[in-house]
Amino acid sequence: MSNKIAVLPGDGIGTEIVDQAVKVLKALGTPFEMEFADVGGVAYANHGHPLPESTLKLAREADAVLFGAVGDFKYDKLERHLRPEQAILGLRKALGLFANLRPAKCFAQLTGASTLRPEVIAGLDILIVRELTGDIYFGTPRGRRTAVDGHFPGTPEAFDTMRYSVPEVERIARVAFEAARKRNNKVTSVDKANVLETSQLWRDVVTRIGREEYPDVTLEHMYVDNAAMQLVRAPKALDVVLTGNIFGDILSDEASMLTGSIGMLASASMNDKKQGLFEPSHGSAPDIAGKNIANPLATILSAAMMLRYSFDMNEEADAIEKAVEKVLAAGIRTGDIMSEGCRKVSCSEMGDAVVAAL
Ligand code: IPM
Ligand code: MN
Numbered sequence: 508m509s510n511k512i513a514v515l516p517g518d519g520i521g522t523e524i525v526d527q528a529v530k531v532l533k534a535l536g537t538p539f540e541m542e543f544a545d546v547g548g549v550a551y552a553n554h555g556h557p558l559p560e561s562t563l564k565l566a567r568e569a570d571a572v573l574f575g576a577v578g579d580f581k582y583d584k585l586e587r588h589l590r591p592e593q594a595i596l597g598l599r600k601a602l603g604l605f606a607n608l609r610p611a612k613c614f615a616q617l618t619g620a621s622t623l624r625p626e627v628i629a630g631l632d633i634l635i636v637r638e639l640t641g642d643i644y645f646g647t648p649r650g651r652r653t654a655v656d657g658h659f660p661g662t663p664e665a666f667d668t669m670r671y672s673v674p675e676v677e678r679i680a681r682v683a684f685e686a687a688r689k690r691n692n693k694v695t696s697v698d699k700a701n702v703l704e705t706s707q708l709w710r711d712v713v714t715r716i717g718r719e720e721y722p723d724v725t726l727e728h729m730y731v732d733n734a735a736m737q738l739v740r741a742p743k744a745l746d747v748v749l750t751g752n753i754f755g756d757i758l759s760d761e762a763s764m765l766t767g768s769i770g771m772l773a774s775a776s777m778n779d780k781k782q783g784l785f786e787p788s789h790g791s792a793p794d795i796a797g798k799n800i801a802n803p804l805a806t807i808l809s810a811a812m813m814l815r816y817s818f819d820m821n822e823e824a825d826a827i828e829k830a831v832e833k834v835l836a837a838g839i840r841t842g843d844i845m846s847e848g849c850r851k852v853s854c855s856e857m858g859d860a861v862v863a864a865l
Contacts, residue, residue: 510539510818513569515546515562518591519791520801520854521575527803527858528573528810531830534862535823542569546598547577547591547791557594566598571817572784573810574598576791595786599639604776604784605675606682607637607755608812611742611762611772616835620767620844623739628765634690635748635762636683637755638675639776642705644752646670669705671751676712678779683749684721690746693725697734697750697758709751731758738762763788768843770802773809775816783817785809799853802841804831807861830864837864 512532516525532539544550544562551557557577566572577591587593598604613621613631621628646668654664680696687694696713698706710728717726729737731754737744738761750758763769772788787805795801808831815824838849839860845851852860 509570511569512539512541513565513572514541514543515572516575517547517577517791518549518579519576519793519796521577521791523799523801523854524787524803524806525573525575527854528806530858531807531827531861531865532810534865537823546594548579548582550594551582551589551591557589557591558597563601566602570782571813572598573813574784574786575806576787576789578791579793596644598784599776600645602782602784603640603778605638605640606679606777607639608775608777609635609637609759609772609788611635611766613766614832614835617767617771617844619846621765623765628742631743631765633742633745633748633762634686635755635759636679636686637759638679638751641671641675642752643667643669669703671705671709673708673712676709677716680713680716680749683747684717684724687724687747692723693746695727695729695745695748697729697731697748697754699731701730713749734758735761738765759788768802770805770841770843772805773812775809775812777816781817783813785813799855800842801854802843803854803858807831826865830861833864834860
């Protein structure tokens, strides 16, 4: 097995947090071949494109991509196709990473770090399964034109297209049902079938796959507005949450707050060849970049997901997750999850602590 990892730190805090995950991977003693490349704003600055051909080639050839974060205020004025975010969208599309797994788990030691009451989130363990290569993110046609109908004909308008095909929904539904079988045998599929044609197709397909292939898994459907409410009202009633690209984007940020900090939320984006891109769910936080104060745990936990999903190294993945728990139990905290009586550490000290616990 080649065990090749493309390491793409990106912008803002990307470099600091990815450094910590690399440190943890190296501490395992398994020989990974790691190759670094620019992505996002820094790639635009150095190569004129957020996803240079050389970076894409490296990512295609690797078994897994370890990704930091992209984006910075200074690139906000660029044309859309040159913005840092296009790098992550381009990688998802080019590698066919249709299945995004975002576990929201509340570590026992962090129940006090959330803005929600401890009893609402203690023991929380949700898996969001977000479809990642379809929906309004990639649907065509899209663009600008002069309106010919609608409320204001003759005026400039913009439009995007929400669309899903049957096979696209089938394959992501199977990912969610399979995951549910390894957990508590329950899937909540989230859509807006009371309004959207796309969502009605989504609901029909998920229902059929559930009935025909996974009769042992309990399936419920929920409208996305209600799901947003249930996530803060009674999140522990949810287990596997299956949803589309745009709803999953929004709900996963909301779910991150149940874990104490978005700095804790890992993410895996997989294709059907077990190739994956692993990144924290948070962004590049340019306001705190270079200060060595970011929380690297989401990235370290993403590296654990990489071991589990792309390299079948379950023991090593468990070991990293246990090490993180141990560090939290020892009262070691970055600023975002700091609470009274704990010891505040820097980003790199947090990485060192996880390595020591390993
Ligand atoms: C995420 C991010 C991305 C998305 C952006 C950076 C394009 O918010 O991974 O959730 O919307 O998918
Ligand atoms: Mn997002």
